[in-house]
Amino acid sequence: MFKRLGRVFIIGGTTVIILLLFLNFLLKALPGGDLEWPSSVQNQIAKDFFSRSSFQFILDMLIGNFGFSISYPDHHVLNLITEALGSTLKLALPALILVFILAFVFSFFGAIYRNSWIEKWVDEIFILFLSLPVLFLAPLLIYIFSIRFNLLPLAFLNSFQSYILPIGVLVVRPLARFGTLLKEKLIWESEQPYIMVAQSKGLTPLQILFSHQLKGTLTLWVRGVGMVMLSLFSGSFLVENIFSISGLGQLFVNAISERDYPVVAALVYFLGSSFIFLNLILESLQEFIDPRFFSKERT
Amino acid sequence: MKDFCYKNTRRQISYFILFFLTLGSIYTIFFPNVLVAEMDFENILLPISWDHWMGTDSLGRELLPRVFYGAGVTLSLGVLSSFTSLIMGSIFAVLVTELRPSLRRVALRGLDLFLSIPQFIFMVLISVNVFILFEKYKTIIPVDRSWISYFSLWAGISFTHWATAARWIQGFIQEEWSKNYVNSAFSIGAGRFRIFHKHIYPNIKKRCFLLWLTLLPSCILYEGVMSFLGFGINPPQISLGILINDGWRSLSEYPHLLLFPSLILFLFVWSINGLINRK
Numbered sequence: 179m180f181k182r183l184g185r186v187f188i189i190g191g192t193t194v195i196i197l198l199l200f201l202n203f204l205l206k207a208l209p210g211g212d213l214e215w216p217s218s219v220q221n222q223i224a225k226d227f228f229s230r231s232s233f234q235f236i237l238d239m240l241i242g243n244f245g246f247s248i249s250y251p252d253h254h255v256l257n258l259i260t261e262a263l264g265s266t267l268k269l270a271l272p273a274l275i276l277v278f279i280l281a282f283v284f285s286f287f288g289a290i291y292r293n294s295w296i297e298k299w300v301d302e303i304f305i306l307f308l309s310l311p312v313l314f315l316a317p318l319l320i321y322i323f324s325i326r327f328n329l330l331p332l333a334f335l336n337s338f339q340s341y342i343l344p345i346g347v348l349v350v351r352p353l354a355r356f357g358t359l360l361k362e363k364l365i366w367e368s369e370q371p372y373i374m375v376a377q378s379k380g381l382t383p384l385q386i387l388f389s390h391q392l393k394g395t396l397t398l399w400v401r402g403v404g405m406v407m408l409s410l411f412s413g414s415f416l417v418e419n420i421f422s423i424s425g426l427g428q429l430f431v432n433a434i435s436e437r438d439y440p441v442v443a444a445l446v447y448f449l450g451s452s453f454i455f456l457n458l459i460l461e462s463l464q465e466f467i468d469p470r471f472f473s474k475e476r477t
Numbered sequence: 478m479k480d481f482c483y484k485n486t487r488r489q490i491s492y493f494i495l496f497f498l499t500l501g502s503i504y505t506i507f508f509p510n511v512l513v514a515e516m517d518f519e520n521i522l523l524p525i526s527w528d529h530w531m532g533t534d535s536l537g538r539e540l541l542p543r544v545f546y547g548a549g550v551t552l553s554l555g556v557l558s559s560f561t562s563l564i565m566g567s568i569f570a571v572l573v574t575e576l577r578p579s580l581r582r583v584a585l586r587g588l589d590l591f592l593s594i595p596q597f598i599f600m601v602l603i604s605v606n607v608f609i610l611f612e613k614y615k616t617i618i619p620v621d622r623s624w625i626s627y628f629s630l631w632a633g634i635s636f637t638h639w640a641t642a643a644r645w646i647q648g649f650i651q652e653e654w655s656k657n658y659v660n661s662a663f664s665i666g667a668g669r670f671r672i673f674h675k676h677i678y679p680n681i682k683k684r685c686f687l688l689w690l691t692l693l694p695s696c697i698l699y700e701g702v703m704s705f706l707g708f709g710i711n712p713p714q715i716s717l718g719i720l721i722n723d724g725w726r727s728l729s730e731y732p733h734l735l736l737f738p739s740l741i742l743f744l745f746v747w748s749i750n751g752l753i754n755r756k
Contacts, residue, residue, distance in 0.1 A: 189586065189590075193587065193590045196587075197594075204602050204603075204606055207606055207609075207610070301754075302487065305487075305747070305750055305751055305754050306747065308750055309694060309743065309746040309747040309749075309750040309751075310743065310747075311698050311701065311739070311742055311743055311746060312702075313698075313701050313702065313705060313718075313721055313739050313742060314739040314740065314742055314743040317721075317724075317725070317728060317732075317735050317736065317739060318736065318739075320728065321728060321729075321732050321736070325728065325729045325732075404593065408593060408594075408595060411595050412595045412596065412597050415595070415597050415702075415706075416702050416705070416706070419706060430598065430601075431601075431706055434601055434602075434605060434708070435707060442602075445598070446598050446602070449594065449595060449598060450594045450598075453593050453594045453595065454590050454593060454594065456593075457589075457590065457593040458590075
């Protein structure tokens with residue numbers, strides 16, 4: 179247990195420091211220090227931000243001393259990020275649960291009715307979902323549901339109805355990606371010898387699925403958390419801009435367009451380190467569940 | 478290659494769509510005079526009709542050639558950047574396989590962790606950086622602004638997609654090296670380079686081609702997203718993302734301005750995905 183946690187911290191910490199060095203290199207190449215800002219406070223913040231040494235920059239990032247935002251000089255960057263993280267998670271967590279439920283339903287029918295028209299149509303639906311870009315789906319749904327029939331609100335997160343469109347748009351691509359993997363894994367499990375033993379004992383296909391096959395897919399679900407979260411956060415950069423939701427994605431895009439480098443640096447550090455640690459923790463969880471998965475031959 | 482020839486309705490439709498879209502966009506790229514079709518202030522913002530197949534925009538220009546020109550720019554960028562990322566990824570993969578196992582494990586772990594971060598943030602940072610660098614040294618390298626934006630987007634997309642390509646190609650190469658015929662080739666005295674050149678490379682060639690096709694939709698989509706958010710192609714130049722961004726402002730009144738470019742984007746991605754899918 180402690181060995182695993184220690185390994186997570188050592189590998190994660192090293193990668194985060196490499197990430198910060200790379201980020202420092204990118205920010206030093208930007209001519210942000212020479213820009214003229216409207217007010218003297220903003221000029222002071224920009225000067226403080228760019229006049230630090232690389233070592234000081236990394237140290238400040240690691241202890242969470244992000245400083246002030248340039249475009250909102252009266253806000254701490256940390257406060258901006260925590261506020262935005264709230265609304266991003268309000269979208270991402272329901273979407274994660276929805277992806278898992280829908281992927282299970284689709285791949286369940288695909289795996290139970292193998293080699294029939296149902297499996298064929300599940301495959302077609304996954305291909306369609308995989309290639310539905312947000313840029314096509316979001317305007318289409320907004321036009322149909324909000325403008326034509328005036329059923330759902332088209333922006334902001336005010337009421338329960340306003341969550342439907344953004345979550346529906348976000349879910350589509352991760353659902354296709356995770357559902358394909360889950361269906362293949364379920365079919366692969368159903369060809370294993372232990373399923374034949376269970377069949378010869380007289381279990382029904384549903385009993386076999388719920389008591390044997392699903393247990394075999396457990397590592398895939400753990401891996402799926404990281405995969406789907408990555409997909410959802412990548413999608414949120416666009417979805418939050420389209421639906422005017424003040425989340426991390428909108429914060430990042432606005433910060434890049436307004437040259438608000440303290441916010442950009444803090445966001446890259448925050449997103450990067452949280453995803454690195456999430457993946458490392460999920461990886462050691464998979465190793466704990468199924469040790470043969472990570473034998474020496476891996477990589 | 479046999480996978481491409483099955484009698485499959487979806488694959489036939491995909492071939493058909495891809496053929497016509499590519500033909501149309503290549504035609505408008507090489508004969509762009511259809512674009513400069515006179516601005517007709519009598520016929521602005523018309524909906525779909527027999528005279529105007531995709532309607533007209535706010536200056537009375539036909540939308541159809543503009544959409545196909547934008548699709549051509551997007552497609553060329555996608556093809557170019559996915560090809561570059563494939564080359565970069567294969568170089569990295571070959572070099573990594575030659576390392577000793579402990580170092581290789583470290584390198585691949587780093588690659589995995591790089592892939593677990595949302596790639597969009599790196600893409601934006603790299604393309605903005607490249608754009609600013611070109612603007613800074615404008616006097617030394619006199620390039621047009623639209624070409625600068627094209628090049629910076631290319632750099633951004635290639636820089637983030639090479640890791641995916643490297644991860645896959647490394648898997649292919651590793652799998653080939655562990656096969657039995659490699660041992661027999663070693664035992665009759667062939668060198669590492671010769672085995673790679675004569676046996677490994679021909680065996681992974683086709684899989685690499687398929688990998689290039691799987692990278693293509695992602696590159697095309699990222700072009701649309703970046704141009705839509707304003708980090709990609711610059712406005713006088715057209716691409717699908719720019720057209721979608723233009724149409725976005727008038728979605729409630731004139732939906733055809735937005736829905737046709739995004740429909741073309743969807744058709745591209747769907748037909749490529751439908752073509753490469755084995756099922």
